[in-house]
Amino acid sequence: MKKILTVLIVVVIGGCGRPPDLNLEQETPFYYEVAWVDPQIIIADSQFTLIRAARIDSFIVAEPVIESVKEPAVSFQVTDENCPVTVNILDEKSARVRWPLLVKHLSSGFYKLTLDFSRTDYQTLPPGYYVLKVDNCGLPQMKLFLRE
Numbered sequence: 001m002k003k004i005l006t007v008l009i010v011v012v013i014g015g016c017g018r019p020p021d022l023n024l025e026q027e028t029p030f031y032y033e034v035a036w037v038d039p040q041i042i043i044a045d046s047q048f049t050l051i052r053a054a055r056i057d058s059f060i061v062a063e064p065v066i067e068s069v070k071e072p073a074v075s076f077q078v079t080d081e082n083c084p085v086t087v088n089i090l091d092e093k094s095a096r097v098r099w100p101l102l103v104k105h106l107s108s109g110f111y112k113l114t115l116d117f118s119r120t121d122y123q124t125l126p127p128g129y130y131v132l133k134v135d136n137c138g139l140p141q142m143k144l145f146l147r148e
Contacts, residue, residue, distance in 0.1 A: 032058040033065050034075075036110070046119045048087075048101060052109045069129075072115035072145035076134045078106045083137035087113060092129035092144065099125060117147060 036053040043050040078085060087102040102113075115132065117125070127147050134141045 031064040033061045050113045056110045069146050074132045074143040075112045076141040086135045090131040
């Protein structure tokens with residue numbers, strides 16, 4: 001009886017078989033890119049382009065998408081149509097409005113505003129860092145960009 005009890009104690013304390021493998025492999029991280037579903041151009045002029053989509057989606061990519069500071073674009077969502085959307089270019093150092101772009105009521109949806117400097121002279125917007133700021137119902141979206 002003492003032998004059986006001793007064997008049971010050894011089995012319970014020592015375990016039955018090998019210890020679990022603690023070599024956990026690192027999972028591969030997932031990176032996502034935004035896909036605009038049926039985008040439409042809302043405004044296109046010499047200064048900027050504004051596109052809208054009722055829905056956005058995402059898909060997995062192998063590498064992370066790193067936004068360039070040289071791409072002057074900002075994405076935002078409008079949920080309340082009663083608030084006007086205000087878009088300004090701010091001076092990066094003083095945060096003052098350097099160039100007002102848009103004040104408009106927009107319908108609900110997802111938007112992306114992209115600047116085009118090909119027709120803008122350097123007196124209007126000299127080279128340097130600026131902030132593209134969108135304000136909708138007091139919710140700001142900002143993007144730092146470089147004008148070369």
